[in-house]
Structures are given as structure tokens and as C-alpha cells.
Amino acid sequence: MLCKEGYQTRIDIIKAFQDASIHPNIQFEIECFETAYHLVESGLGITIVPENYVNASNHPNVHIKKLEGPMLKRNVYLVKNRSRYLPPVIHKSIETICAFHEGGF
Structure with a gap:
């Protein structure tokens, strides 16, 4: 499974496969x-997802x-x-993101 065309994630993953001389058998585009x-979970293959999604999911x-x-x-910018004016919850979110980044995601 791989993201549909037009997503940077797809481009990065395809490039990584090409660099490793591997030709993935893509059956589903999501x-x-x-x-x-x-x-x-239904047994229909494997997929590659971003680490932050894995950390936030319960499967x-x-x-x-x-x-x-x-x-x-990939570099991600905030x-x-x-x-x-930004409410305190936004400042807390920014602090959390920055702390996560410093921890090495």
C-alpha cells in the first residue's frame, strides 16, 4: 500500500526503493x-507510514x-x-512539537 500520486511521501518512498534496487508490488493506493x-489488519499487505502517525495510533x-x-x-517546518495572538493551548502545542523534535523524531 502506498499513498496516491501527488503526495511527497509517495515520492520519497519510491525513491528509497529505487535507490535500493527494489521494485515494490503496489496493490493499493490510499x-x-x-x-x-x-x-x-485485514491481512491485505504491508504499508509504510510516518513515525508520528505510528506513535499516535493504537493498532x-x-x-x-x-x-x-x-x-x-523529511524536514517539517512550523x-x-x-x-x-495565540491562545495558551497553541503555545503549549508548539512547545510539545519543539520538545518532540529535540528528542529526535
Whole structure:
């Protein structure tokens, strides 16, 4: 299972397979990682999902294997307007994101 065309995740994963000289057998194209989990739980294959999704999901019936590789990493940026009021919950969310990043996601 792989994201539909047009998603950067798909481009990164296909590139990683090409770099490893592996030709994946893609049977399903998905738009939602939750759908991928349900297909895996139903025994219909394997999928690659972002680490933050794995950490936030509760799917006890799937086996998770961490993949390492330079093509499987991506920079993500957090942008905010300095002059706009943000409620405390947003500031807490930003702190949480920054702490998660410092921990090495």
C-alpha cells in the first residue's frame, strides 16, 4: 500500500526503493493512513507510514518495524505569525512539537 500520486511521501518512498534496487508490488493506493492500517489488519499487505502517525495510533494487531535511511527523512517546518495572538493551548502545542523534535523524531 502506498499513498496516491501527488503526495511527497509517495515520492520519497519510491525513491528509497529505487535507490535500493527494489521494485515494490503496489496493490493499493490510499489517501488516509488509517485506511492503510485497516487493510494491513485485514491481512491485505504491508504499508509504510510516518513515525508520528505510528506513535499516535493504537493498532495492537499490527507489527511495526522502524525503517532507517536518508531518503526516509523529511524536514517539517512550523510557521506562525508573530504579531497574532495565540491562545495558551497553541503555545503549549508548539512547545510539545519543539520538545518532540529535540528528542529526535
